Amino acid sequence: MPSIQLPWAAWFGDGVQRLDLPAGWEVQICAMQDAPALRSQELPAACRRTISSPPLRELAFSCRTVAIAVDDLSRPTPAHLILPALIAELIEAGIQPENISFVISLGSHTALTEDDLIKKLGKEIVARHRVVNHDCHGELVDIGVSVGKVPVKINAAFMAADLKILLGSVVPHAFAGYSGGAKMVLPGLSNIESIEWTHKAVMMGLRGKAGTLEGNRFRAEFERVARHAGVNFAIQVVVNSRREIAGIFAGDIELAHREAAKFAGEIYATPAPQQADVAILNAYPKDDELLQAENALMYHHTAPEEYLKEDGVLLITSACSLGMGHHGLFGPHQRLYRKPMAKGFLKQRQLAAFMPGVTSEQFHQVYWEGYPHFSTWQAAREYLQQRYPNGGKVAVLPCGSIQICEQSR
Structure with missing residues (x-):
């Protein structure tokens, strides 16, 4: 069974989250160019x-x-x-x-x-x-x-x-x-x-x-x-x-x-995968709250259309260590808050989320009710297996909130 390790919980341990994927799936880790730390x-x-x-x-x-x-x-x-x-x-x-x-x-x-x-x-x-x-x-x-x-x-x-x-x-x-x-x-x-x-x-x-x-x-x-x-x-x-x-x-x-x-x-430039069935977009290092989790789509906004199949799944992963979080304009009950709708820019693609730090009720205060939320990785994995019973190709963006496609630079 293939597994991936994602950086996890910025400011709250900065650890690693291991996720086991279904057997037989093809996994591509799309790492950014990166740079060493200054001493x-x-x-x-x-x-x-x-x-x-x-x-x-x-x-x-x-x-x-x-x-x-x-x-x-x-x-x-x-x-x-x-x-x-x-x-x-x-x-x-x-x-x-x-x-x-x-x-x-x-x-x-x-x-x-x-x-x-x-x-x-x-x-x-x-x-x-x-x-x-x-x-x-x-x-x-x-x-x-x-x-x-x-x-x-x-x-x-x-x-x-x-x-x-x-x-x-x-x-x-x-x-x-x-x-x-x-x-x-x-x-x-x-x-x-x-x-x-x-x-x-x-x-x-x-x-x-x-x-x-x-x-x-x-x-x-x-x-x-x-x-x-x-x-x-x-x-x-x-x-x-x-x-x-x-x-x-x-x-x-x-x-x-x-x-x-x-x-x-x-250093954030990242090569583009080709025709993935699933893109796992991890929100680290901006994964402390639900209201910041959409930053995980940063890579998606800069990547060519063909990186993900037309009917593919974007799976956002985020620790949400602080839960919902707060935004004085767009948070629930704030002055620019609107009822969540499907995201038009995704077209026919499906968005889903693995966010253990929030409940499904909280998640759907911010995201459209048609997007599934999972508090456990087992539930998220079962969802992927049901959608792709014959396996699939997974592209993993470990730091999706800061990665940008090198083709867009």
């Missing part, structure tokens, strides 16, 4: 190599207060590995430790608990520094710029700092091309109205595509707002298939991001 002693030097920016120490020299925006657990950035060196550099520049604060760039996601903050930032930083969860309905500052006709307001604690720094990961994003960079400001640190505008703009066609930044008007809006907000410096992290740091790109919020995206495109 711990390499991280400080990588942060000091700046792109189109003065050194951080120089930027900090004339400042008294610093705010560092960091992404949340729905993003794979192991910030705790970078922050000690970053803080040391700021202190060497004359910044007092008590004047260094952190703001979690949540957009409209749920606030991080103390345990979550320790996972993301490290225990010592949470104990010694002020840490604020962004609240898109909370204390905000109008920065005098609009998106569409909507005034943009930014987190007050972040705006109050003399030196504003972003720290986040760069992975493929369905509309912004890649995550990270200025996206951590809008929508990450913004008011709910401007966050809503960004999502409505996507629905109206203001979007790019995953893995592509050229001509992306969606990202251009983010960068215009971040410049206006006075962001001084950004540290862009690219992780590998095990959520380890493979690259650090520090400096200008746009140009450092472009270099990070170029590297990300290289």
